[in-house]
Amino acid sequence: MISPQKDNLILSSFVIDWYKSQGRVSLPWRHNISPYNVWISEIMLQQTQVKTVIPYYLRFLKERPSLESLFEATEDEVIALWSGLGFYRRARNIFKAKEIIKTEFNKQFPKNFDDLKALPGIGASTAGAIMSIAYQKSYPILDANVKRVLSRYSNINEQSPSKRDKQLWEVSREVTPMRGIFEYTQGIMDLGSIICKPKEPDCVVCPLNKICDSAFQVKDGLKASKILKVKPIRDIQFTLAYTNSHVLLFKREEKTFWDSLWLPSEYPRMHKITKSKSSSQQTIRQKHQLTHLELNLSINLLRYNKVFKVKTNAEHRWINKSDIDRFGMPAPVKKIILSL
Numbered sequence: 001m002i003s004p005q006k007d008n009l010i011l012s013s014f015v016i017d018w019y020k021s022q023g024r025v026s027l028p029w030r031h032n033i034s035p036y037n038v039w040i041s042e043i044m045l046q047q048t049q050v051k052t053v054i055p056y057y058l059r060f061l062k063e064r065p066s067l068e069s070l071f072e073a074t075e076d077e078v079i080a081l082w083s084g085l086g087f088y089r090r091a092r093n094i095f096k097a098k099e100i101i102k103t104e105f106n107k108q109f110p111k112n113f114d115d116l117k118a119l120p121g122i123g124a125s126t127a128g129a130i131m132s133i134a135y136q137k138s139y140p141i142l143d144a145n146v147k148r149v150l151s152r153y154s155n156i157n158e159q160s161p162s163k164r165d166k167q168l169w170e171v172s173r174e175v176t177p178m179r180g181i182f183e184y185t186q187g188i189m190d191l192g193s194i195i196c197k198p199k200e201p202d203c204v205v206c207p208l209n210k211i212c213d214s215a216f217q218v219k220d221g222l223k224a225s226k227i228l229k230v231k232p233i234r235d236i237q238f239t240l241a242y243t244n245s246h247v248l249l250f251k252r253e254e255k256t257f258w259d260s261l262w263l264p265s266e267y268p269r270m271h272k273i274t275k276s277k278s279s280s281q282q283t284i285r286q287k288h289q290l291t292h293l294e295l296n297l298s299i300n301l302l303r304y305n306k307v308f309k310v311k312t313n314a315e316h317r318w319i320n321k322s323d324i325d326r327f328g329m330p331a332p333v334k335k336i337i338l339s340l
């Protein structure tokens, strides 16, 4: 797929030299490299920007510094460490993957590509990143940033996503070097993130500007910036029962957003929380943005003098407010609880 006159080694050598002098070598996951650290960072970086990930990565590694320490974590504890980062399926997959590593891999982090790719949440690109960064083996990657660099570099305009990905994987395999794989992999991800940006790529300072088929010609990003994306709006009503010290939360089981997180009771499932016994009532309204959805939250706060038994089959708990960091919950819910 790559044009015959292109020399694959040139791209990787340019990327490697650029990474050594201008790459983001100080990012926290680029120190104390281990398969475990690379795995956690790569999962967090899926669909989330670097600056958002940094505090979550540091907190996760502080609480669970090693694979051994993660073996002891419950699913709730893993999701709690993810609270606020979004896309919670990633946290559930980390939990599932560590259970598989514990039982099927004798507690050893997998060392080959196929075993990694078979774990929940790890696709070909993430497995390639772990192989090349943690084990320094030559494997191609194709995350969103690398896709953008390589599609511009090779001027791939295929409209069908599956055909386009196939072509891009081919290019990625062809340009991935045997030597310097650690620097190349980090470098090409950085290049896509900070130079070859979706809008207005900075071709002037790009190390590929002499070999890239799209150098100084990218206009689609400018057009795309003018397209306003309208997100669907969803109204959700919650009832949050609380006392001086506790809040009543339910584990959400619907397979939609916020699946497995702890939330207040959602209308119309009132779980027989009786308003009449509450000592005060108040309603808070908030908007909250998810990636593909805008939520209009209405939270009815019911204050009680003491906790009470709730008749429901749904998993629920009166959680001490001082313990809420141990439970996964969406950022706006946590913020409201902390304000009570």
Ligand code: SF4
Pocket: 149, 152, 153, 195, 196, 197, 201, 202, 203, 206, 207, 208, 209, 210, 212, 213, 214, 215, 216, 218
């Ligand atoms: S030259 Fe421009 S379009 Fe090509 S990879 Fe670099 S930043 Fe992207």
